[in-house]
Amino acid sequence: MNDNEKELNRIQWIGTANRGFAQQAQEEVRRLMPGVKFRTLVPTETFLADTPGSWADITRLIQDKEPIFLRHMQPVEAELGLQHNEGDLASAVGLAERICLDEKGGSIAVQVRIAERTDVPFGASEVKTAIEDKIREQSGTEVVVRHADRIMSVYIGPGAIYAGISSPEDNLSDWSGGAIRFQREENQISRAKFKLLEAERKFNLHFGDFRKGVDVGAAPGGWTSLLLERGLHVTAIDPAKLHPSLLQHPRLTYHAKNAGDVKLAHNEFDLLVCDMSWSPRQMSRLILDLLPALKSGGTAVITAKLMHKKPFQTVKELEHDFAKELELRQAKQLFHNREELTLYFVKK
Ligand SMILES: C[S@@+](CC[C@H](N)C(=O)[O-])C[C@H]1O[C@@H](n2cnc3c(N)ncnc32)[C@H](O)[C@@H]1O
Structure with a gap:
C-alpha cells in the first residue's frame, strides 16, 4: 500500500468526554493512535476524530487500554451538510437508511444527539422516531431501546449530520453519548x-x-x-x-x-x-x-x-x-x- 492509499484508509468517529475533559481524552487517544486528527464539535466535550485504520482496528486499540476520559465513541460511516431547515430531518433519515441497507435481522437501537446551539427546527426524539419507522418499514430488523445487537448513532451539528452503526461494546457505553441515566427513587438519599x-x-x-x-x-x-x-x-x-x-x-x-x-x-x-x-x-x-x-x-x-x-x-x-x-x-x-x-x- 503506498502513502496515498494509506491516507485513504482512514475512519472518522465521534468521541465524547465529560464537559471540560475532551482535551484529556484526545491526549489519551493520541497516545494510542499517533496519526489521529481532531476537529471540535462541542468545545471541551465532543470531537470528530480522523484516524488511520478501520473501525475494528481503533476499537481494538481503545479496548486494550481504555482511555480514562473518553466516555463514548461512535463511528461515522456517512456525513451530510446541514441546511438548518425542515429538510434536515429527511436528510438524517436518508443518511440512516443508506447505512442501514445491509442490516437484516437481529435488533438495533437508534440513538440521536443534537449538539448544543445547533439551529434545526426539530428535536432529537423526532429524528429518532422517523429513523426507527424507516428501519421497521425497510428491513426485518427489530428496533429496541436497550440490549440491542447493533446501535445506529446519529449526531447532528454543528454543521453536519453524521451516522454510523456499531456494536454496543465498541461504543464504550450502550447509552447515547455515554450519558447513562438511572431512575431517581422517591426517597433517594443522595445523587452520589x-x-x-x-x-x-x-x-x-x-x-x-x-x-x-x-x-x-x-x-x-x-x-x-x-x-x-x-x-x-x-x-x-x-x-x-x-x-x-x-x-x-x-x-x-x-x-x-x-x-x-x-x-x-x-x-x-x-x-x-x-x-x-x-x-x-x-x-x-x-x-x-x-x-x-x-x-x-x-x-x-x-x-x-x-x-x-x-x-x-x-x-x-x-x-x-x-x-x-x-x-x-x-x-x-x-x-x-x-x-x-x-x-x-x-x-x-
Ligand atoms: C461527597 S460526600 C460522600 C457522599 C456519599 N458517597 C453518599 O453517597 O451519600 C463526602 C463525605 O466525606 C466525608 N469526609 C471527609 N473527610 C472525612 C474523613 N477524614 N473521615 C471520614 N469522612 C470524611 C464528609 O464528611 C462527607 O460526608
Missing part, C-alpha cells in the same frame, strides 16, 4: 448513589456477591444505602450525619468519626468504598491506614478529586501510593463524576 451504580456497571462488579463492605466518607449515605440494598453488611464511617432512614438498619454499623480515628479489625471486609471528596494524597494516606481491614483479593472503589486539572499525574501518584497494597484495574471518569474520577482496585 448514581456514581456507585455507574461504577458497578462500568467495572462489571456485582455488589450482591460481596459480604461485608466499609464505606469511608459515607454521609449522607447514598453509597451505603446501595450496598445495604445489595445485601451487604456495611460499616459506614463519617463524622457527618447519616440519613435517619438508614440508622436502624440491622446490617449497618456506623462510626460517626473521622476515618483517621477508627480502628477496624484486620481482614474484615471484602469491599472498601470511599467517596471522600478530599485531596487525593490526604485521602490515600487515610485509606492506606484502613487497608489492613480489606482482605486479599478484596475490591476497592475510590473516587479521586482532580486537583488543579492534572489528572494523569493524580492517577500516577495514587497508583504509586497504593502500589504495595492495591492493583489498579481501571481508572475511569464516569458520566456521574464531575471534577473527579473513579478508581477500581483489587487488594494484593
Whole structure:
C-alpha cells in the first residue's frame, strides 16, 4: 500500500468526554493512535476524530487500554451538510437508511444527539422516531431501546449530520453519548448513589456477591444505602450525619468519626468504598491506614478529586501510593463524576 492509499484508509468517529475533559481524552487517544486528527464539535466535550485504520482496528486499540476520559465513541460511516431547515430531518433519515441497507435481522437501537446551539427546527426524539419507522418499514430488523445487537448513532451539528452503526461494546457505553441515566427513587438519599451504580456497571462488579463492605466518607449515605440494598453488611464511617432512614438498619454499623480515628479489625471486609471528596494524597494516606481491614483479593472503589486539572499525574501518584497494597484495574471518569474520577482496585 503506498502513502496515498494509506491516507485513504482512514475512519472518522465521534468521541465524547465529560464537559471540560475532551482535551484529556484526545491526549489519551493520541497516545494510542499517533496519526489521529481532531476537529471540535462541542468545545471541551465532543470531537470528530480522523484516524488511520478501520473501525475494528481503533476499537481494538481503545479496548486494550481504555482511555480514562473518553466516555463514548461512535463511528461515522456517512456525513451530510446541514441546511438548518425542515429538510434536515429527511436528510438524517436518508443518511440512516443508506447505512442501514445491509442490516437484516437481529435488533438495533437508534440513538440521536443534537449538539448544543445547533439551529434545526426539530428535536432529537423526532429524528429518532422517523429513523426507527424507516428501519421497521425497510428491513426485518427489530428496533429496541436497550440490549440491542447493533446501535445506529446519529449526531447532528454543528454543521453536519453524521451516522454510523456499531456494536454496543465498541461504543464504550450502550447509552447515547455515554450519558447513562438511572431512575431517581422517591426517597433517594443522595445523587452520589448514581456514581456507585455507574461504577458497578462500568467495572462489571456485582455488589450482591460481596459480604461485608466499609464505606469511608459515607454521609449522607447514598453509597451505603446501595450496598445495604445489595445485601451487604456495611460499616459506614463519617463524622457527618447519616440519613435517619438508614440508622436502624440491622446490617449497618456506623462510626460517626473521622476515618483517621477508627480502628477496624484486620481482614474484615471484602469491599472498601470511599467517596471522600478530599485531596487525593490526604485521602490515600487515610485509606492506606484502613487497608489492613480489606482482605486479599478484596475490591476497592475510590473516587479521586482532580486537583488543579492534572489528572494523569493524580492517577500516577495514587497508583504509586497504593502500589504495595492495591492493583489498579481501571481508572475511569464516569458520566456521574464531575471534577473527579473513579478508581477500581483489587487488594494484593
Ligand atoms: C461527597 S460526600 C460522600 C457522599 C456519599 N458517597 C453518599 O453517597 O451519600 C463526602 C463525605 O466525606 C466525608 N469526609 C471527609 N473527610 C472525612 C474523613 N477524614 N473521615 C471520614 N469522612 C470524611 C464528609 O464528611 C462527607 O460526608
